[in-house]
Amino acid sequence: MTMIDRRDFLKLAGLAGVTFVTGVGCSATTLGASAVSSADEFHFVQLSDTHWGFTGDAANPDAAGTLPKAVAAVNSLAQQPDFVVFTGDLTHNSDDAKERRRRLAQFKDIVSQLKVKDVRFMPGEHDGSLDKSEAYQEMFGPTHYTFEHKGVHFIVLDNVSDPKGRLGDSQVQWLEADIEKQNINTQVIVLTHRPLFELYPQWDWWTGDGMQAVSILLRHPKVSVFYGHIHQEHHFKTGHIDHHASRSLIFPLPAPGSQPKRAAINWNPAMPYDGLGFRAVEVNQRHENRDIKEYPVKRGA
Numbered sequence: 001m002t003m004i005d006r007r008d009f010l011k012l013a014g015l016a017g018v019t020f021v022t023g024v025g026c027s028a029t030t031l032g033a034s035a036v037s038s039a040d041e042f043h044f045v046q047l048s049d050t051h052w053g054f055t056g057d058a059a060n061p062d063a064a065g066t067l068p069k070a071v072a073a074v075n076s077l078a079q080q081p082d083f084v085v086f087t088g089d090l091t092h093n094s095d096d097a098k099e100r101r102r103r104l105a106q107f108k109d110i111v112s113q114l115k116v117k118d119v120r121f122m123p124g125e126h127d128g129s130l131d132k133s134e135a136y137q138e139m140f141g142p143t144h145y146t147f148e149h150k151g152v153h154f155i156v157l158d159n160v161s162d163p164k165g166r167l168g169d170s171q172v173q174w175l176e177a178d179i180e181k182q183n184i185n186t187q188v189i190v191l192t193h194r195p196l197f198e199l200y201p202q203w204d205w206w207t208g209d210g211m212q213a214v215s216i217l218l219r220h221p222k223v224s225v226f227y228g229h230i231h232q233e234h235h236f237k238t239g240h241i242d243h244h245a246s247r248s249l250i251f252p253l254p255a256p257g258s259q260p261k262r263a264a265i266n267w268n269p270a271m272p273y274d275g276l277g278f279r280a281v282e283v284n285q286r287h288e289n290r291d292i293k294e295y296p297v298k299r300g301a
Helices: 006-016 066-075 097-111 134-140 169-181 210-217
Strands: 041-047 083-087 119-122 145-149 152-156 188-191 223-227 234-238 241-245 277-284 290-296
Touching (some): 041 066, 066 277, 083 223, 097 134, 119 152, 169 210
Parallel strands (some): 041 083, 083 119, 188 223
Antiparallel strands (some): 145 152, 277 290
16 A cells, blocks of 8 residues: 555545544554554445435435545545455345346446446345345355455455345355464455344344354454445454444434334435435454444545
């Protein structure tokens, strides 16, 4: 990762309205002039819950424009990420198989405009629960897989293709075998759609057998989880594992259990795109810190 000097950092912050999550990684000062260029440092961008194909003026009158704005915002970052990951619900669900494929193709075409060409995907339940991710796999490939980046081991889990929101025995066994192979000093980052822990099962904010996965991950000393699904920033710990939910790019949802029913928070004309955004995650192979920078979607981005 190239060094960010103070001038570039302030320029980046001014462009995207960066905020820093307290208690998650280093302080903002570590990203200023004191930042150290190192081959084992990098950052990636997480976008989630784009729901391409959604319509509903009350929740988002710019539903067709928010994703292109987000792509433009990522492209405008002063320092481009090493890779980009979309953590599910790429499209809004449709009972029509032909329409489902059309939306997936449109989504793929829009995100092909990203400058960064290393882009990772996974399905959300809107993409895959109706056909066990058949259409998704035709366009994007496997629903769960691993990859390495600069010494960090990434695990992509699929907790949506099963209509019951489970990983399933086969995937749990696959995860266990993968974790057992990792060196104790290797950092592991898990990417998934639904939360693995029981955040709020009444709203489907959990994974049916997710705690089996968490118990496996707890065997490894250096694990973080990044997910989507709940359409809001949220941070939680299970033992030594940090879990970080990302905001949505279509509409925000209320805090878990804060109202009787889960429903989209209506668009605020006085604050367009309020509650929508994406994040960049700084990773240092030598440390377990995660510096998380939240970027809002802005009018005219």
